[in-house]
Every structure is written in structure tokens, then in C-alpha cells.
Amino acid sequence: MGVDLCQEACHSGPGDGVAVYVHIPFCVRKCYYCDFNSYPLDDDDGDGDAARAYVDALVREAALNGEQLAQRGLEVRTLYIGGGTPTSLHARLLARVLAGLGRNLPVRRDAEITVEANPGTLDGAKLEAMLDAGVNRLSLGAQAMDDDLLARIGRIHRVGDFLESFAAARRAGFQNINVDLIFALPGQDLARWRETLEAVVALAPEHISTYNLVIEEGTRFGRELEAGILQPVDEELDADMYQLAIDYLAERGYEHYEISNFALPGHSCLHNITYWRNEAYLGLGAGAHSHFDGKRYSNVLLPGDYVTRIEGGLSPVAEVEQVTVETEKRDTVILGLRMLRGVLDSEFYARFGIHLREAFGPEILELSNQGLLRVNEDGDNINNIDIIALTRRGLFLANEVFMRFLP
Ligand code: SF4
Known part of the structure; x- marks a missing residue:
């Protein structure tokens, strides 16, 4: 079941460590621009049947892969729990995921452990569950510091919710926080983007990610674009916004270390650097990808199919692609140039x-x-x-x- 680590000699030698990504495919509701593998929860408190079955399956997949990692002498050097919205799970379930991963994966004591969290889904019990489990990095989806824009893009939270989440995370003891932002939002101008940057930098997060909005087919924004309801930001303004982020964040001590990522000294995201260095990683959960020695693996996309496969004792891997050395070289240059x-x-x-x-x-x-x-x-x-x-x-x-x- 899962990626056969025993038969695949991977790039990492014993003791080198691997990166592990864990996908939680649930959100409270779908944002208008989102084409990620995420689905609205079937109940409000994140503790319904679908979520519970998913968490159990995830822990089983972790156990199977964890054994193989341990047999090869490989430790987990970074663990990234993303989504979706991992914090849309009830605190009890979030704690169960984290405990299950900690119990079944050979996680290094000094591993970087990140959880993605969205304002409007975070509370004291979840923060405590994360800290108790050794989570040492929180990634908060602020996206914009502007209530009108947040409503326009279909986020469930408002600026006040983000500020509360950030303050609560600091009070709880998180010393490494990333804030995700999106620019080139419909209706956003340079002045409003600058206000967002100022408001976020005033909080002094250790890391800031800024992506420009890409309107994807199949999303609500994609349909609005087709219907002529949505007016995308023009390319020149998009470039000006990116330029502003680069200059503004550099002036305030953030190192621009990847196209879309900025960090205070010593706070680059080690997990994402694994991807950009085109190194080995393991993905667990619905739709998760893995990359081991010349092969790329993708798990089945839908959470229901994923659970059915795991419960039936079958591998969740839906596709395996052999990557030629030539492609590895190209990928290594393309991904590496992002840094x-x-x-x-x-x-x-x-x-x-x-x-x-x-x-x-x-x-x-x-x-x-x-x-x-x-x-x-x-x-x-x-x-x-x-x-x-x-x-x-x-x-x-x-x-x-x-x-x-x-x-
Ligand atoms: S919170 Fe993130 S993953 Fe969930 S719907 Fe919004 S953009 Fe998609």
C-alpha cells in the first residue's frame, strides 16, 4: 500500500531525512478563486462522519509508510499539514491527526512542523492541540487586509478574525508564523495592496507569501470571467503590485528567497525548499503527490475514494509516472530557479x-x-x-x- 519506499532507492540516503506533506481536503466553504482539492465539510463543527473516516484512513496510510521509512533509516525532517483547511477539523480530530502522524512517522526531534490554519476556523483548543503535538510553524491565510476584498473573493473571515487568530497564535506561543497574501484581486488597486502589506508587516510575522490571483477554469471566478462579470486586474498593475511587495518587504528586513516568498533571517520554509530543490518527498492523503527516485506518485483525488481504498486494504496511489533523468534535470533547473x-x-x-x-x-x-x-x-x-x-x-x-x- 502507498508508495513502495522499500523497493525504491530514493535520493535521500539513510539519515538524510525526507519531507512529508499531509493533505486535509476540507474547508468550511469554497472560496471563489479556489481550484485546490478541497470540499465543504458535511457538518459545521468539523467532526462529522466524512471527516472522522478520512482522519482514520490518513493515520493508516501514515502507519504503512512510516514503517517503510523507519526500515530504510529515513527520518522526517519536515512535516507539512496543508489543505484545504486543516483547522476546519474539530480540535479533537485535529489532535487525532497530529497524534497519529507523530506515533507512526519517524519525525526528527528538530523537524519543522507546519500546519495551515485559516481565520474563522482557529480557536484556543486547536492551537493548544497543535503546540502539544510539537507543531512549530503556523501558516495563516489572511489573503487581504480589507473586508470588502475578502467578501469579494468568498473568504469566510474578515480582517478582525485574522487579527484575533494572529494574536491568539502569538499568545499561545507560536514563534514562527507565515501569513499568506494574494494580490491582483478584482477591484484592488496599488494603494489598497500597500495597505495590506503595511497592516501585515506591522504584526511582524516571520514569513510572508504573496501570490498573484490566477483565475482558473471551473472556479466561480472562472465562470464570472467567462460571463463578463469579473474584470481581472491588468498585467501592468499586477507587475506593479509584485514590484511593490518586493521593495516594501525588502526595506523591512524580509529576505526575498523565492519568487513568491519572503522571510525574516533564518525563517525560510524548509519544507517548500525541498520542492524547489526537486528532492524526495512523500505525500499522504487524498490527491497528495510523492516524488521518490525517478518516480512521481499521485493518490486518488476524491476523499471518499481515498477512504474506500484504504479501508479496503488497497493502495491509494492512482498514478505512477516514471521520470526520466532528462526530465529530472529540467525540473531541477526550473524549480531551482524559483529560488x-x-x-x-x-x-x-x-x-x-x-x-x-x-x-x-x-x-x-x-x-x-x-x-x-x-x-x-x-x-x-x-x-x-x-x-x-x-x-x-x-x-x-x-x-x-x-x-x-x-x-
Ligand atoms: S480556504 Fe483555501 S483551500 Fe479552502 S476553499 Fe479557500 S482557497 Fe480553497
């Missing part, structure tokens, strides 16, 4: 036995000539590149850069 430090030739060579210039010489030259890539040459060897990284201009045109590395 502002870029891709180091020494690491690329250690992994693939080939230098960046040999693997992607023409692409790197062209992008560097266009001013989209910064290339640091190795002083000792003019044939080699030391580091490639996005330039400031490249940050704004990152998708174009990534496309260039595709076959």
Missing part, C-alpha cells in the same frame, strides 16, 4: 554528473543575453558556470524562462 539563490553548478554536477553549461548551454546563453538570467562564472574555469539565477527582470517573466528549459 533567488538560483541553481548551483556544484550541486547539479553532484546529482547528474554533468555541468549546467553542458546540459543547457544554448538556453542559458540566450536567456542571459535577454537579461533574464544572471550567470556567475566559475573563476577557475571559464568553461563552467558557477550559478544561474533569475535577474530582477527574470522574476517578472519567470514563466517565459521556465518554458525555455522545456523540451
Whole structure:
């Protein structure tokens, strides 16, 4: 059942540690822009039959994979419980998930353990359950510090709820908090975006993520766009908002370490860095993905199907894809360029036995000539590149850069 870790030699050697993602696919209701694998809860307090059955299945999947990790001598160095809204579960169920993961997975004592939490679903009992279980990082979905915009995008909370959640988390003892923000919301202008940044920075969270709104098909916003009801923010304003975030957050001590992520010194998200370094990770839960030694696995998407499979003693894995070395190389460059430090030739060579210039010489030259890539040459060897990284201009045109590395 699950990803067969015993038969798959993964990138991480014994003792290196792996990243584990755990998906909770429930929310109070669907936000208008959301195309994540999330579903409204079947009851108000997050303790209904569907949620309970799901949590039991999740703990069983963790137990099966935990045994295999332990047999291989692999420890969990980061654990990320995301969704959906993990805190939409009742405190009792949230505690059961956390205890089940802690009991069944070989989690390192110093592991980074994150839970995503949404204002309007957080209370003292849930905060306590998380702290008791060793959760040391909270990711709060604020999205905007503006009640009109929050209503317009279908969030269940208002600014006051976010402020209460943030204060309660601090009082409870959380010292590492991320705040998620979205810009380029319909009706948002530069001044309103600046107000959101100011209000969030005033709280001094350790980490801030800022994503621009992407309107996806199949969402309420997608339908509104098609019907001509929704007026998307134009590209120029979108870019101005991103620029403002970069400058404003840098001036206030936040290091811009990934396209959409900013952190006070020492507070980058270790879990997400695993993805950007294209390293091994294990995903548990409905729709979760795993990446181990040349293979990508996806679990069945629907929570009901996931529970049925686990209860029936079947693997929840719906798809397995063999990733060629060529694709691994491309993914490593594309994902690595998301980080502002870029891709180091020494690491690329250690992994693939080939230098960046040999693997992607023409692409790197062209992008560097266009001013989209910064290339640091190795002083000792003019044939080699030391580091490639996005330039400031490249940050704004990152998708174009990534496309260039595709076959
Ligand atoms: S809270 Fe997040 S996962 Fe849930 S519906 Fe809203 S955007 Fe989607």
C-alpha cells in the first residue's frame, strides 16, 4: 500500500531525512478563486462522519509508510499539514491527526512542523492541540487586509478574525508564523495592496507569501470571467503590485528567497525548499503527490475514494509516472530557479554528473543575453558556470524562462 519506499532507492540516503506533506481536503466553504482539492465539510463543527473516516484512513496510510521509512533509516525532517483547511477539523480530530502522524512517522526531534490554519476556523483548543503535538510553524491565510476584498473573493473571515487568530497564535506561543497574501484581486488597486502589506508587516510575522490571483477554469471566478462579470486586474498593475511587495518587504528586513516568498533571517520554509530543490518527498492523503527516485506518485483525488481504498486494504496511489533523468534535470533547473539563490553548478554536477553549461548551454546563453538570467562564472574555469539565477527582470517573466528549459 502507498508508495513502495522499500523497493525504491530514493535520493535521500539513510539519515538524510525526507519531507512529508499531509493533505486535509476540507474547508468550511469554497472560496471563489479556489481550484485546490478541497470540499465543504458535511457538518459545521468539523467532526462529522466524512471527516472522522478520512482522519482514520490518513493515520493508516501514515502507519504503512512510516514503517517503510523507519526500515530504510529515513527520518522526517519536515512535516507539512496543508489543505484545504486543516483547522476546519474539530480540535479533537485535529489532535487525532497530529497524534497519529507523530506515533507512526519517524519525525526528527528538530523537524519543522507546519500546519495551515485559516481565520474563522482557529480557536484556543486547536492551537493548544497543535503546540502539544510539537507543531512549530503556523501558516495563516489572511489573503487581504480589507473586508470588502475578502467578501469579494468568498473568504469566510474578515480582517478582525485574522487579527484575533494572529494574536491568539502569538499568545499561545507560536514563534514562527507565515501569513499568506494574494494580490491582483478584482477591484484592488496599488494603494489598497500597500495597505495590506503595511497592516501585515506591522504584526511582524516571520514569513510572508504573496501570490498573484490566477483565475482558473471551473472556479466561480472562472465562470464570472467567462460571463463578463469579473474584470481581472491588468498585467501592468499586477507587475506593479509584485514590484511593490518586493521593495516594501525588502526595506523591512524580509529576505526575498523565492519568487513568491519572503522571510525574516533564518525563517525560510524548509519544507517548500525541498520542492524547489526537486528532492524526495512523500505525500499522504487524498490527491497528495510523492516524488521518490525517478518516480512521481499521485493518490486518488476524491476523499471518499481515498477512504474506500484504504479501508479496503488497497493502495491509494492512482498514478505512477516514471521520470526520466532528462526530465529530472529540467525540473531541477526550473524549480531551482524559483529560488533567488538560483541553481548551483556544484550541486547539479553532484546529482547528474554533468555541468549546467553542458546540459543547457544554448538556453542559458540566450536567456542571459535577454537579461533574464544572471550567470556567475566559475573563476577557475571559464568553461563552467558557477550559478544561474533569475535577474530582477527574470522574476517578472519567470514563466517565459521556465518554458525555455522545456523540451
Ligand atoms: S480556504 Fe483555501 S483551500 Fe479552502 S476553499 Fe479557500 S482557497 Fe480553497
